[in-house]
Amino acid sequence: MTTPLFARVAIVGFGLIGSSIARCVVEYPGLAGAVTCVDRAQAVCDRVLELGLADKAGTDPALVSECDLVVLATPIGAFADLGALIGPHLREGTILTDVGSVKMSVIRDIGPHVPDGVHFIPGHPLAGTEHSGPDSGFAALFKGRWCILTPLPGTNPEALDRLTAFWAGCGSQMEVMEPAHHDRVLAITSHLPHLIAYTIVGTATDLEEQMKSEVIRFSASGFRDFTRIAASDPVMWRDIFLNNREAVLEVIQRFTEDLTALQRAIRWGEGEKLESLFTRTRAIRRSIIDAKQA
Amino acid sequence: MTTPLFARVAIVGFGLIGSSIARCVVEYPGLAGAVTCVDRAQAVCDRVLELGLADKAGTDPALVSECDLVVLATPIGAFADLGALIGPHLREGTILTDVGSVKMSVIRDIGPHVPDGVHFIPGHPLAGTEHSGPDSGFAALFKGRWCILTPLPGTNPEALDRLTAFWAGCGSQMEVMEPAHHDRVLAITSHLPHLIAYTIVGTATDLEEQMKSEVIRFSASGFRDFTRIAASDPVMWRDIFLNNREAVLEVIQRFTEDLTALQRAIRWGEGEKLESLFTRTRAIRRSIIDAKQA
Ligand SMILES: NC(=O)c1ccc[n+]([C@@H]2O[C@H](COP(=O)([O-])OP(=O)(O)OC[C@H]3O[C@@H](n4cnc5c(N)ncnc54)[C@H](OP(=O)(O)O)[C@@H]3O)[C@@H](O)[C@H]2O)c1
Ligand SMILES: NC(=O)c1ccc[n+]([C@@H]2O[C@H](COP(=O)([O-])OP(=O)(O)OC[C@H]3O[C@@H](n4cnc5c(N)ncnc54)[C@H](OP(=O)(O)O)[C@@H]3O)[C@@H](O)[C@H]2O)c1
Structure with missing residues (x-):
């Protein structure tokens, strides 16, 4: 038996993503010797032990002190408080990472709490479903999906290699940014599509009752795809929009300008404008197919 | 052997939808005795004969005169011209229908060309893919999908029953509206989602090259679902937006108001507003699952 990459990994926030990482550790040998669950809810800790996803579980942040990899996997709005709670218990040489969907805010919120000698390497696995909680995870979640690491200047290269190997062992394709x-x-690629999906489904929610029931019945013509996206976790997405504000507002602005131009073309019957845009967008689809991302 | 519902059905415009109907006639006995293909392109006619989807095929509109069911399946922008070409050749007792995605404009464009004694019953199968042309069709396309008929006041009930039976025989669930x-x-349910998808993919098309290539690589996080929708046929969708202008402009207006409210909530950090909308939209998803449309 070879020694695993990490002796003990702590997963803080044991929901869809956290429990999927734990399942990788359980199912794929060589990643970590053991898993510690840290979650604010005792019920989650009990469930995690019952599922056999960790051998230690509790609400006490000091549990991270015996771990050489600590993964933060709560909604990102909790990160500032979490940093303050967990920072003092991190031991030298530990790698601290996270799975949050925004990276600048995570650096802002966690950075100040990272003791010297702890390797803080923010990360983001581009994988997920619209489900939440420890029962919704599965080991294959990361298979063939991207995982982006965003190391800060001066990051220890060996620590970066170990974390990269860990994620690659979970099945991820790795990228640094x-x-x-x-x-x-x-x-x-993600935040604007979700915002738009929430908006259009919200618009439908406000229709009078009879219309709404027909929209539901005949949803298969396009609308349905948006409702799946708009069923994603409300707290997670609230936190994403609040913490990636500048970038999201910038793309909303561009999107709105483009929608206004289309609206105008429809109003004035400018068929050629519509057709030419609809033809250009097909090319992007082909690029995605060519890049084997379809 | 029982006599089929129709002796001979003419399909005018033999693309995805037209050829799928023809495949139903070939594969499901009892729908029609024979199929005539009418298409403006001789190449399409040749291909249809080669595929064995019709026993007669040509560009001459007079071909419809020997058919007791005529289905118009071109983009709806062609309907006014098509009505003028085909109207004079329709014989008494024939049922004339269409598959166009907008119904008021079809009534406006076809209605004036329908001779007395011909039963004009507009229709719309809510089924499709992003592919086009006679090779892309398949008989199972309509299976379990809605087909909406929008008969005019005074429509002959027997004709309505026959057309209903025809679509039900193709596997459709029928609805009158x-x-x-x-x-x-x-x-x-359909036009706004497509417009939004075209817009967001268009917005991405305008990004600088490096950003665009990364959007393509990391498209799996939500964006990709929109590109599939935005790869739909440009001419078909141009015609839909131009011909359902009032209703589409009205829903764009509502959508824009709702997006502006969300944009404002993001700008001012109003987390509760975001979370409460994102929670409400989940309910619509549940209704769609309950209605077995998911
Ligand atoms: N789902 C995706 O598609 C996806 C994809 C990539 C990255 N991410 C990122 O992954 C992270 C977790 O997402 P997820 O989908 O796994 O969420 P999840 O299933 O809802 O799990 C979140 C976990 O964090 C705990 N938690 C919530 N608020 C907390 C707080 N204030 N303090 C301590 N613990 C708290 C939750 O406990 P309770 O049960 O007590 O609330 C739960 O155990 C988020 O940062 C998200 O941005 C998600
Ligand atoms: N695809 C969907 O998702 C869907 C769903 C429900 C309803 N519909 C409706 O079904 C109809 C056909 O859609 P489709 O997807 O089957 O399209 P398609 O595959 O592009 O086929 C359209 C056919 O109509 C012919 N045509 C085009 N312009 C014409 C013109 N000006 N005069 C005569 N023939 C013409 C085309 O011939 P050429 O090859 O020569 O252009 C082609 O054979 C549209 O009205 C659409 O609104 C589509």
């Missing part, structure tokens, strides 16, 4: 750039890319 | 109501329901 500047944190601010990560937030701009995700604002358009 | 007022044409104006159809257009309002579809504006929100």
Whole structure:
């Protein structure tokens, strides 16, 4: 038996993402020797022990002190408080990472609490479902999906390699990025699509009753795809929009300008404008198919 | 052998929808004795004969004169011209229908060309893919999907029953609606989602090159679902927006107001407003699951 990459990994916030990482540790040998669950809810801790996803579980932040990898996996709005609670218990040489969907705010909120000698490397696995909680995770969640690390200048290369190996062992395709750039890319690939989906489903929610029931019955013509996206966790998404404000407002602005132009083309019957945009957008679809991301 | 519902059905415009109907006739006995293909392109006619989807095919509109069911399946922008070409050749007792995605404009464009004694019953199967042309069709396309008929006042009930039986034989779930109501329901369930998807993909198209290539690489986080929708046929969608202008502009207006409210909540950090909307939209998803439309 070879020694695993980490002796003991602490997962703080044991929901969809946290419990999926734990399942990887359980199912794929060589990642970590043991898992500690830290969650604010005792009920979650009990459930995690019952599922056999960790051998230690509790609400006490001091539990992280015996771990050489600590993964923060709560909604990002909790990170500032979490940093204050957990920081003092981190021991030298530990790698501290997270899975939050925004990276600049995580650096702002966690950074000040990281003791010297602890390797803080923010990360973001681009994988998820619209479900939440420790029962919704599964080991294959990260398989073939991107995981982006956004190390700060001066990050210890060996620590970066170990964390990269850990995620690769979970099945992820690895990528390194500047944190601010990560937030701009995700604002358009993920945050704007979610905001739009929430908006359109919200618009339908406000229709009079009879219309609403028909929208539900005939939802298969496009609307349905948006409702799946708009069923994602409300707290997680609230935190994403509040913490990636600048980048999200910037893409909303561009989107609104483009929608206004289309609206005007419809109002004035400018068929050629519509057709030419609808033709250009097909090319992006082909690029995605070519990049094997379809 | 029982006699089929129709002796000979003409399909005018033999693309995805037209060829799928023809495949139903070929594969499901009892729908029609034979199929005539009418298409403006001789190449399409040749291909249809080669595929064995019709025993007669040509560009001459007079071909419809020997058919007791005529289905118009071109983009709706072609309907006014098509009505003028085909109207004179329709024989008494024939049922004339269409599959266009907007119903008020079809009534406006086809209605004046329908001779006395011909039963004009507009229709719309809520089924499709992002592919086009006679090779892309398949008989199972309509299976379990809605097909909405929007008969005009005074429609012959026997003709309505026969057309209903035809679509039910293709596997559709049938529904009758007022044409104006159809257009309002579809504006929100189908036309707005497509417009939004085209817009967001268009916004991404305008990004600088490096950003664009990253959006493509990391498209799986939400954006990708929009690109599939935005790869739909440009001419078909141009015609839909131009011909359902009032209803589409009305829902864009509502959508924009709602987006502006969310944008403001993000700008001012109003987390409760965001969370409460994101919680409400989950309920619609549950209704869709309950209605077995998920
Ligand atoms: N889901 C996705 O699609 C996805 C994808 C990539 C990254 N992420 C990121 O992953 C993180 C977790 O998401 P998830 O989908 O796994 O969420 P989840 O299933 O809702 O799990 C979140 C966990 O964090 C705990 N928690 C919530 N608020 C807390 C607080 N204030 N203090 C301490 N613990 C708290 C929750 O406990 P309770 O049960 O007590 O609330 C729960 O155990 C988020 O930062 C998100 O941005 C999510
Ligand atoms: N696709 C969907 O998701 C969907 C769903 C429900 C209803 N519909 C409706 O079904 C109709 C057809 O859609 P489709 O997806 O089957 O399209 P398609 O695959 O592009 O087929 C359209 C056919 O109509 C022919 N055509 C185009 N312009 C014409 C013109 N000006 N005069 C005569 N023939 C013409 C085309 O011939 P060429 O090859 O020569 O252009 C082609 O054979 C549209 O009215 C659409 O609104 C579509």
